Amino acid sequence: MASKYVGLFIFFHIVSLNVMSQTSAFPTPTASTNDKTVYNRQLTEERPIQAQIAEADSVKAAVQSAESKRPTSSKVTESQQDRDGLTLLKSLADGQKTQVKTEVSAKGVQYVPDESDSTKSRRLVEDYDSTKNGMDNGKYQDDPETFRQVDGTPLTAEDIVQKIANKIYEEDDRGVFDRIVSKLLKLGLITDSQADTLEYQVAEALQDLIAKNAKNNEIEGAESNDRETKEQQDDQGSDTNTDTWEQPRSRYSNKEGDEADDDVEEEADKDAEVQGGNAGDEGNEVSPEDGLQDLQYFPNFYLLLRSLDSENLDAMIAMQTKSKLGKSLGLPDFTAPTGKNLDEDDNTKAEAAKMQREYENLKDSTKEEQQSPETRQPGKSQTYLEAIRKNIEWLKKHNKEEGKDDYDLSKLKDFMDQQVDSYIEKGIIAKDEGDTIKRIYSSL
Amino acid sequence: MKLFLTVLLLGAAVASATSAGTDGEISYEYHRYEELRKALVSVWLQCPTITRIYTIGESFEGRELLVLEMSDNPGTHEAGEPEFKYIANMHGNEAVGRELLIYLAQYLCNQYQQGNETVIELIHNTRIHLMPSMNPDGFEKAASQPGEIKDWFVGRSNAQGVDLNRNFPDLDRIIYVNEREGGANNHLLQNMKKAVDENTKLAPETKAVIHWIMDIPFVLSANLHGGDVVANYPYDETRTGSTHEYSASPDDVMFKSLAKAYSIYNPVMSDPQRPPCRKNDDDSSFKEGITNGGAWYSVPGGMQDFNYLSSNCFEITLELSCDKFPDEDTLKTYWEQNRNSLVNYIEQVHRGVKGFVRDFQGNPISNASISVEGIDHDITTAKDGDYWRLLAPGNYKVAASAPGYLTVIKKVAVPYSPATRVDFELESLMERKEEEREELMDWWKMMSETLNF
Numbered sequence: 001m002a003s004k005y006v007g008l009f010i011f012f013h014i015v016s017l018n019v020m021s022q023t024s025a026f027p028t029p030t031a032s033t034n035d036k037t038v039y040n041r042q043l044t045e046e047r048p049i050q051a052q053i054a055e056a057d058s059v060k061a062a063v064q065s066a067e068s069k070r071p072t073s074s075k076v077t078e079s080q081q082d083r084d085g086l087t088l089l090k091s092l093a094d095g096q097k098t099q100v101k102t103e104v105s106a107k108g109v110q111y112v113p114d115e116s117d118s119t120k121s122r123r124l125v126e127d128y129d130s131t132k133n134g135m136d137n138g139k140y141q142d143d144p145e146t147f148r149q150v151d152g153t154p155l156t157a158e159d160i161v162q163k164i165a166n167k168i169y170e171e172d173d174r175g176v177f178d179r180i181v182s183k184l185l186k187l188g189l190i191t192d193s194q195a196d197t198l199e200y201q202v203a204e205a206l207q208d209l210i211a212k213n214a215k216n217n218e219i220e221g222a223e224s225n226d227r228e229t230k231e232q233q234d235d236q237g238s239d240t241n242t243d244t245w246e247q248p249r250s251r252y253s254n255k256e257g258d259e260a261d262d263d264v265e266e267e268a269d270k271d272a273e274v275q276g277g278n279a280g281d282e283g284n285e286v287s288p289e290d291g292l293q294d295l296q297y298f299p300n301f302y303l304l305l306r307s308l309d310s311e312n313l314d315a316m317i318a319m320q321t322k323s324k325l326g327k328s329l330g331l332p333d334f335t336a337p338t339g340k341n342l343d344e345d346d347n348t349k350a351e352a353a354k355m356q357r358e359y360e361n362l363k364d365s366t367k368e369e370q371q372s373p374e375t376r377q378p379g380k381s382q383t384y385l386e387a388i389r390k391n392i393e394w395l396k397k398h399n400k401e402e403g404k405d406d407y408d409l410s411k412l413k414d415f416m417d418q419q420v421d422s423y424i425e426k427g428i429i430a431k432d433e434g435d436t437i438k439r440i441y442s443s444l
Numbered sequence: 445m446k447l448f449l450t451v452l453l454l455g456a457a458v459a460s461a462t463s464a465g466t467d468g469e470i471s472y473e474y475h476r477y478e479e480l481r482k483a484l485v486s487v488w489l490q491c492p493t494i495t496r497i498y499t500i501g502e503s504f505e506g507r508e509l510l511v512l513e514m515s516d517n518p519g520t521h522e523a524g525e526p527e528f529k530y531i532a533n534m535h536g537n538e539a540v541g542r543e544l545l546i547y548l549a550q551y552l553c554n555q556y557q558q559g560n561e562t563v564i565e566l567i568h569n570t571r572i573h574l575m576p577s578m579n580p581d582g583f584e585k586a587a588s589q590p591g592e593i594k595d596w597f598v599g600r601s602n603a604q605g606v607d608l609n610r611n612f613p614d615l616d617r618i619i620y621v622n623e624r625e626g627g628a629n630n631h632l633l634q635n636m637k638k639a640v641d642e643n644t645k646l647a648p649e650t651k652a653v654i655h656w657i658m659d660i661p662f663v664l665s666a667n668l669h670g671g672d673v674v675a676n677y678p679y680d681e682t683r684t685g686s687t688h689e690y691s692a693s694p695d696d697v698m699f700k701s702l703a704k705a706y707s708i709y710n711p712v713m714s715d716p717q718r719p720p721c722r723k724n725d726d727d728s729s730f731k732e733g734i735t736n737g738g739a740w741y742s743v744p745g746g747m748q749d750f751n752y753l754s755s756n757c758f759e760i761t762l763e764l765s766c767d768k769f770p771d772e773d774t775l776k777t778y779w780e781q782n783r784n785s786l787v788n789y790i791e792q793v794h795r796g797v798k799g800f801v802r803d804f805q806g807n808p809i810s811n812a813s814i815s816v817e818g819i820d821h822d823i824t825t826a827k828d829g830d831y832w833r834l835l836a837p838g839n840y841k842v843a844a845s846a847p848g849y850l851t852v853i854k855k856v857a858v859p860y861s862p863a864t865r866v867d868f869e870l871e872s873l874m875e876r877k878e879e880e881r882e883e884l885m886d887w888w889k890m891m892s893e894t895l896n897f
Contacts, residue, residue, distance in 0.1 A: 433485070
């Protein structure tokens, strides 16, 4: 009996040895178990396009509604269309900066009456808000046609130059150029040499514009000027100068009105002189100088528009931004499937917003301390965004190779949300990082 | 032999395959605590199905002791799947290891997604834990030093001034006594939880790691240091107390094999012509890029020996750079020198003998002992009855035993790799008694029938 067991034991031992010598490896999980979940990808390729269209439509709608509110002014004649190019640029950029809008407009309220560029940059951003600044966004619909015609035609370049000159004139703010130029320089879209070329062009245009408008103002503003000059003799001048300028500036948002007074005062004075008498001469003396001084960084819009023509502006800015930030997203080119385009668009918006934030931080010296956490924040978000995109790409590719149905994005999103929450709880991720990650996933 | 050559070829293939892969996505720079955290989170975001971040506790100053786990089923121990860990930067100013583990995490994730079969197989069959920094407080101190040259000592110890690699309970003392006078040859820390929690001398980082070792049935491990270039194996503390003395452990043969498996792919470490890091250094104990700990210099209370003597885990110490905190622009080179070694060392966990110990009903028997004849060091089965016994190639008699069960011995021929599967079914003593009783009854019945009474 005991020997029976011994015999069995030996038999089993021999069998097991044979078995062991034949097995080469620890049993590995079969391929089917490797794929834990079957992701059902819901036609996400279509959604991005729709989202884009919806967005473009909403921008147009906002612009049109703003346009309908604004009273058509006779002063703005042929330059209206010309100005739209800038507007297009601004509105497109605006679409990307939606995240920062509220933040920026809040800053605009606390306007500090100094001449530094940072404050002016705030105002420029306010202009980008299509709901406030109807005039700038007027005739948005015509722009694509005007723009798309650009292909070496001097006419368009002049149009753009005109528009900008008008802008400067209307705002009485030379900083318009600085803002635009600095931004574009920062984005790497233009070079300094290009700036010089247009400097003179715009100066000339501005010169003409002032001369033209000076004549108009003489006629229309004559009555109100008479009234107000009487008051001028009584008051010190700040209020009247404001009144003098209420007409041309009535188009602008009220926010700018009061607080901008002090800054504009000087220019108002100058222009008042222009209105009063030697319109052409004085204006000619003053404005070109001012224009030239401030048009240091003016972009070469002509070339810019040419390049704009061939691309989606969003994508181009994004590309420049990316190269500036020195990080690659891992996506080969823009002709990738539309599903990737959505990711790209989201990324460009986030990046443009970040660039805007960074730019503004840099401009304002008082905010330098806050600069590092804020600029780090964009860097972190971008890294996370890249990582998430790589995962999505891999999931798509992986499921394709396996021959399975596409992954389920919503399931993945739920899973990640859950994980993020648990990580936040354990102190592995900070709350704001977790929110960023969730936001990225919900934007997919 | 053939198998050995095959494995060598495989290893070479690994080396060439991995060098052909893209390292382009890794940025080689020092990571402070926040950046370290961000880097691990990014890896997790890129590879969420095969990674998981967790923390084993907090440092003295409250920084999380972060671990990135990589496996095909992160968060769980799969029965039969061996557990592996890398720990770096326990000396805060020994910075290269910390960075290498971050790069390794990124690398494994990238390679997995790019279809690198070696990496995929490794991640599917192993549970890999990477702890880039056991002493994040020390690192911050070291990294905050102004200027390029970092002091040899600043940031080495934790925020309390404790050298973590001298802070572990000294079990070498106990094993040496047991060797002479008899006693247990494994799991020497009695009442482990109590001993740890009530020990006021243990730094929070040390405590956290000890708990970690107790919770997870690690099989193989390495801890990463700087200040020299060599792979160091147990025992670290000399038997007689002298400053230099070769102090072999029962698994000396296997440890040498493990240490060599690392050094062989590191061209600097394995270079026989390599001059010592400093002119007057005594590296006479270094052979082929490896050294016995005690032969180099005696280290009491170290983490390496603690692993071996308190748990089933075999750990070696890797010294990876002459300079403890070298220039950032050298990090890429260190990565290239160590990448293949780091991957190959993880693969060493799939060696020797492994399997399950169950009773006759198929239930797993946890905490059963697995002893190998001729090697005075036993290991135990984990909760699912699974075990992994690292062994160098050879013929062995492997015994599985558990209280209340009859011991079973099996003969095994072990190749270099992969691990040989040996399962045990143990008969409990009660069962045997029952059988014998039944046999006796049968015999008595037969006798009575024959003899007619």
